[in-house]
Each structure stands twice: as C-alpha cells, then as structure tokens.
Amino acid sequence: MAVRVVGIGAGYFSRFHNDAWARIPGVELAGACDPDLAALTRHAPGVQGFSDAAEMLTAIAPEIVDIITPPASHADLIRQALAAKPLAVICQKPFCRNLTEARAMAEAAEAAGIPLLVHENFRFQPWYRKLKERILAGDLGMLMQVSFRLRPGDGQGVRAYLERQPYFQEMPRFLIHETGVHWIDTFRYLMGSPDWVWADLRRLNPAIAGEDAGIVVFGHRDGRRAVFDGNRLADHAASDLRRTMGVCLVEGTEAAMRLDGEGRLWRRAFGAETWEAVDFDAPRTGFGGDCVHALQSHVVAGLAGEVPFENLAGEYLAVIETEAAIYRAAETGQRVDL
Secondary structure: OOEEEEEEOOOOOHHHHHHHHHOOOOEEEEEEEOOOHHHHHHHOOOOOEEOOHHHHHHHHOOOEEEEOOOHHHHHHHHHHHHHOOOOEEEEEOOOOOOHHHHHHHHHHHHHHOOOEEEEOOHHHOHHHHHHHHHHHOOOOOOEEEEEEEEOOOOOOOOOOOOOOOHHHHHOOOOHHHHHHHHHHHHHHHHHOOOOEEEEEEEOOOOOOOOOOEEEEEEEOOOOOEEEEEEEOOOOOOOOOHHHHOEEEEEEEOOEEEEEOOOOOEEEEEOOOOOOEEOOOOOOOOOOOOOHHHHHHHHHHHHHOOOOOOOOEHHHHHHHHHHHHHHHHHHHHOOOEEO
C-alpha cells in the first residue's frame, strides 16, 4: 500500500515538491490544497484538489503532510496537521515567523510524538553531500574554511522577484531570513554549529523592503571559519543561475575543493597549480540537483527506519537562533556569541 501524501500550498515552489513525490516509489500524492484552485491545476495537475486544509486532512487521512506555504501560515497548519495524526509532517522554510513560534511548534510535535521536519533542502544538494563525504574521508586534511558567494542575479530593478515569488519584495528581513538561512544550515552540516557570528547587511535595490546583500562570518573556537557573501543583484557564470545560486570554496590543510555554477566539483592539492575535476555527476532534473526529491526520499526512508531523520524541528531551532544572532550582529556592528 502506498504512503499517502498531501500537499498544502500551490505556490511557485510547490511544483518541485509535487514532481518529486510523483517520482518516489511507494508514494502517492493523494491530495493538494490551496484557496486558489487555478494554482492547483497548474502545479498539481491530476491530483485531487481541495480549497480547505482541514477538509483535505479529514477526507484523506494522510501518512505525510507537506506544508508548502509562507511562514505566517505555518503554526496554524502544523497544528491542523498534527491533529490529523499523520506519521510525519514536513514544513517549508523559513520555518514559522520567529523563534518563539518555531519553538512552540517543535514542542507541539514532540508532545504529539510525530516527527516534524523542516524542508531545508540545500544540505541535500548532491554537491554538498559529496563535499561532506570527502571531508569525512580526510581528503582535504584538516578543514580550515568554507566560503560561499551567493550570486543569483535576480534582484535588479523595480520588477525584481515579481514573476516568481512577489512576496520577496515585501519581506522586512530578506537576504538572511529567506535565502541565507540555506547556508546557515549547510555550513552547520559541513562544519558543525558555529560559536559566534558577525554580519554586515545592506539593501541595494530600493524597490524591496529588506536587505539583499551582505557578508556574514561564522566563527568556531578551534579557528575554523565560514563566510557567506551574498548579493542578489550580481550573477555568476552558469547556464542556470538557480542551479547552485553561486560558487563555493572549501579549504583544508591538504587540499581545496570548489563548486562551480554548473554543479561541478574541482579539487586542487596543496601546492598544486591546477584544479582536477572530481568524478561526480549531479542530476539536472528538479531543483538544485534534485535536492527536493532527495529530501523527500529521506523522509520516506526515515519513516521506514532506514536512516535517522535530518532537520527535525527541534534540532533546526539552532539555525533560527543563528539567524537571529546574525541580525543582532548587523544591527549592533558587534560579534554575537551563540
């Protein structure tokens, strides 16, 4: 019998969720919900549609509830989902409106005994999984620094973001809350949780409400550092600017590895003059190396007892705490300890 999944929300990104569920063996996307029925037709064709989440949850009794909506709706939808007693609930990022609300939802899920996972998919991008594998294997020696330059090139002009995700223009906190949070979690995946952060954030496009550029330094007591250098107005060399959204450099005592805009990995031994291609082929289906499919497959495997869950809400609170510290650091101009 197939695992029944329902999706709540039919906005731009839901197409990637729905496509991924359709390609996971043993899973049935049994229902999708959005007040905009035309959006359901576009992004969930052939799936039973509902305009009300409570009605769908009662009618289908799903094993997995996938919440694909903006943060303001998360708490109410998580409560409704938990009341339906599924086997697991997945919720898109940014997770809830603030740390207090996120803590409350994590506690509610724990009290219900239902895994609540944050759909934070960048750590599931295949190039970061491969980088983690090479770090753990000691291929780079002692890890010293990781840096990422975000350059999606979609933030210029008065119509920035309007065709894809127009609410981006109105977010009072944007670069870190909506986008940079991916690398807070990815750096945590690669290096562990930082001990302090420092940040310089700024707004370059006056057409939007929040910051769209900035530099964040993540510090570890043992001397390791991570640097997030984000600028949504600038671009990078890539056939698809959203495939990696920028370039990454990982540096160790024995070698360095870099990620380019095509999702390729390169390695240069310490002292060598040239970079050598890493034997690695990332999928071109779906979004970002098919990371949505990878995350959702991970949840299905976790329910089967095959792997321990990543990104459980209680653990993910560390990401939200780090995000809050970044904004405090930017406001005060001071390093903020975690």
